[in-house]
Amino acid sequence: MNYIAYTFSHPQNEALKDMFAELLGNIGFDSFMDVDDGFTAYCAENAFNKEALDGLLSLEQLSDVQILKKEIIPDQDWNATWESSYEPVIIDETCRIRAPFHEADSSYKYDLCIEPKMSFGTAHHETTAQIIKLMLTEDFKGKDVLDMGSGTGVLAILAKKLGSAKTVAIDNDEWAYRNALDNVKLNDENEIIVELGDANSLNNRQFDIIIANINRNILLRDMHEYVKCLKKGGKIFFSGFYEADLQLISNEAERLGLSYLNHIKKNEWTAAVFINK
Numbered sequence: 697m698n699y700i701a702y703t704f705s706h707p708q709n710e711a712l713k714d715m716f717a718e719l720l721g722n723i724g725f726d727s728f729m730d731v732d733d734g735f736t737a738y739c740a741e742n743a744f745n746k747e748a749l750d751g752l753l754s755l756e757q758l759s760d761v762q763i764l765k766k767e768i769i770p771d772q773d774w775n776a777t778w779e780s781s782y783e784p785v786i787i788d789e790t791c792r793i794r795a796p797f798h799e800a801d802s803s804y805k806y807d808l809c810i811e812p813k814m815s816f817g818t819a820h821h822e823t824t825a826q827i828i829k830l831m832l833t834e835d836f837k838g839k840d841v842l843d844m845g846s847g848t849g850v851l852a853i854l855a856k857k858l859g860s861a862k863t864v865a866i867d868n869d870e871w872a873y874r875n876a877l878d879n880v881k882l883n884d885e886n887e888i889i890v891e892l893g894d895a896n897s898l899n900n901r902q903f904d905i906i907i908a909n910i911n912r913n914i915l916l917r918d919m920h921e922y923v924k925c926l927k928k929g930g931k932i933f934f935s936g937f938y939e940a941d942l943q944l945i946s947n948e949a950e951r952l953g954l955s956y957l958n959h960i961k962k963n964e965w966t967a968a969v970f971i972n973k
Contacts, residue, residue: 698741703765705734710911710936723748730820787828806857809882823935826967836860839904849876851907856885868894895921904930912937923952926972935967
């Protein structure tokens with residue numbers, strides 16, 4: 697079976713990107729991969745609906761999205777093409793995020809196996825990579841951890857590898873939920889609790905560390921629910937927004953009683969850490 701691959705430019709923000717990917721999934725696209733200028737979506741040729749795609753691209757929210765490339769991938773070349781273009785991500789020479797078709801490499805302290813399917817969170821994007829970079833400098837041993845908007849589950853899996861105690865991964869997308877369950881098994885971290893839900897699912901459960909790699913609007917909307925669940929002295933890692941939005945995030949965090957600790961940035965994307973003093 698042949699596949700059709702469309703490469704799209706990025707929508708205006710991560711929230712629209714998530715929405716676009718979900719809508720593409722609804723019309724038959726079943727795999728996604730970040731590339732330098734945007735992301736590539738794959739659809740089996742017999743499931744492709746050009747009218748449905750044109751309808752999505754006509755939506756006002758997606759008016760800035762451009763088709764950068766379109767190609768047909770013959771059946772016999774599908775796996776080889778995808779695998780050859782999907783490289784492992786290495787962070788600080790300590791943590792490696794690879795796909796199942798890459799060989800394990802014990803020279804890395806943390807060698808995580810992640811199959812993305814339709815979920816975001818492979819560390820190819822700056823937001824996930826920055827959170828991982830910050831996590832590698834934090835003490836997770838014996839800490840209760842929440843990964844909010846968990847996607848592939850990569851951050852929850854890393855937290856467990858770093859020694860966390862109770863670890864909960866929550867996403868409101870069923871594809872991501874199922875994907876995280878699979879990746880938890882791939883990495884032999886079956887104690888991670890994976891849930892389908894959102895901020896309303898938290899019910900004031902208490903955590904020492906909260907990771908929220910989502911987007912600016914959702915962070916601002918739901919931050920008060922996260923803070924209710926953060927123990928005194930606990931830390932929260934925010935990502936999924938631009939450096940220009942850091943002040944907005946900081947203002948809301950401080951209004952809710954959090955104190956800014958530090959942040960890092962790459963290509964204008966930012967990850968920041970706050971503490972509940």
